[in-house]
Amino acid sequence: MYIIANAVKNIGRNKGRNILMAIIIFAIILTTAVSIIINTTTSAIIADYKSRFGSEVSIETNFEMLQNKKVAESYKELTPQQQIEFGKSDLLQSANFSATIDISPRKLSSLSESEMDDFISDFISGAIRADGTKNPETVPLKGKIIATDNPEADKDFKNSTRKITSGEMYKNLNECIVSQQYADLNNLSVGDTIEVDSYYKNDPMTHSLTITGIYMDNTMLGSNLEVISSMENRNNEILTGFDTAVNMEMFNVHGRVSVQYFLKDPTLLPAYEKELREKGLADYYNVVTDEAGYKKVVGPVEGLAGVTNTFLIVVLIFGSMVLILLSSLAIRERKYEIGVLRAMGMKKAKVAFGLLTEMLVITVICLVLGLGVGLAASQPVADSMLAGQIELAEENSNTNGGVPSSGRTGLGAPTFSSDVKPLSELQVNLSADAITQIILISLILAGISSVAGIMYITKYEPIKILSERN
Structure with missing residues (x-):
């Protein structure tokens, strides 16, 4: 109990250093919270859109192959029975x-x-x-x-x-x-x-x-x-x-x-094509997905998820490096304090536990603030990033050229259209999964922040620490 009480008092005794550490941890947790909240929301939306939208498939004639006289002589149009049979697939x-x-x-x-x-x-x-x-x-x-x-x-x-x-x-x-x-x-x-x-x-x-x-x-x-x-x-x-x-x-x-x-998913195309070949689809027919349509709907959200993932990784890597650096500098100021505690007979594990407790208290405070501010900041950040992804997707669709696939097999029937519209807004929410991830990352940050002090305690004996006071 003494160790915990002393750790809490030490936070107040070293205000300047701990405030700087808290600012760094708060910034990391805030960016982490925003990234994870957006990422978990987009992941759920992507899964939902995939289940509702799927990926449209078209069976098209390969006219290049028909240039071969032998292939052209063997050409047969798809029969209604074949087209119906192709629709019977678990894929x-x-x-x-x-x-x-x-x-x-x-x-x-x-x-x-x-x-x-x-x-x-x-x-x-x-x-x-x-x-x-x-x-x-x-x-x-x-x-x-x-x-x-x-x-x-x-x-x-x-x-x-x-x-x-x-x-x-x-x-x-x-x-x-x-x-x-x-x-x-x-x-x-x-x-x-x-x-x-x-x-x-x-x-x-x-x-x-x-x-x-x-x-x-x-x-x-x-x-x-x-x-x-x-x-x-x-x-x-x-x-x-x-x-x-x-x-x-x-x-x-x-x-x-x-x-x-x-x-069910665009990645299933090779398996579906293999299944169609086994059902008798000739080689002079190509099986392609409407990737342009799929990307138009799901692409901006997937792009947003990719950006937030990259941003999160960068923040965690550089944030951890800064925390280790600050911890190393801070522990040099506290060598005498650690030396005295060790000379009094306190075991290494208890001293390390005290340092870890200090960082946990600071981290928990930053975690509470980071979750609140992160949830508030996630919506405008998501709106801004999504708008950029939609604009980028539209630019790509305008510059790619070509004739889009109809996704249809057969002739003479009315045109269908999908109920799913391209996502133009994203309503973020703080899910239980997001909270769990943020807490876990925060605990890891607390451990990283304490690693320099723990390594110092483990490396040196009390007499060595006290002799290097000056």
């Missing part, structure tokens, strides 16, 4: 599936029908293809089936270009929604059942759908509806679920699939 966070089927309902009228539709159909129907085969006999195309497994991801509904005005979005098999314009033309309402047919003249492959909702469609606003075909008029699109489309007979004949694949 993926999610996969957005969509399908498009050209249709020609026999019992329904379509908007923008004209003689041009008949002319196009007559030109294509039964025509001889380049490979010598013959096109099937067809009737004029009158619209499309657009099927998605995640209708809420469709950008037209997200930006209110399309909006349900009656009924509800399809949920079950063989349910659909149609545009208000299409419903008015055909005198349709919620609950009605419609029949959709393929454009094959002699094989309609009829499929029945129940209307669960009617949506107002503003996608054609500003378009000259008098000069477009019924296929080009998006008011003719019948929207349904992906499973419904896959179960249609006409899908197996001329359906098209588009898929967005999202990895």
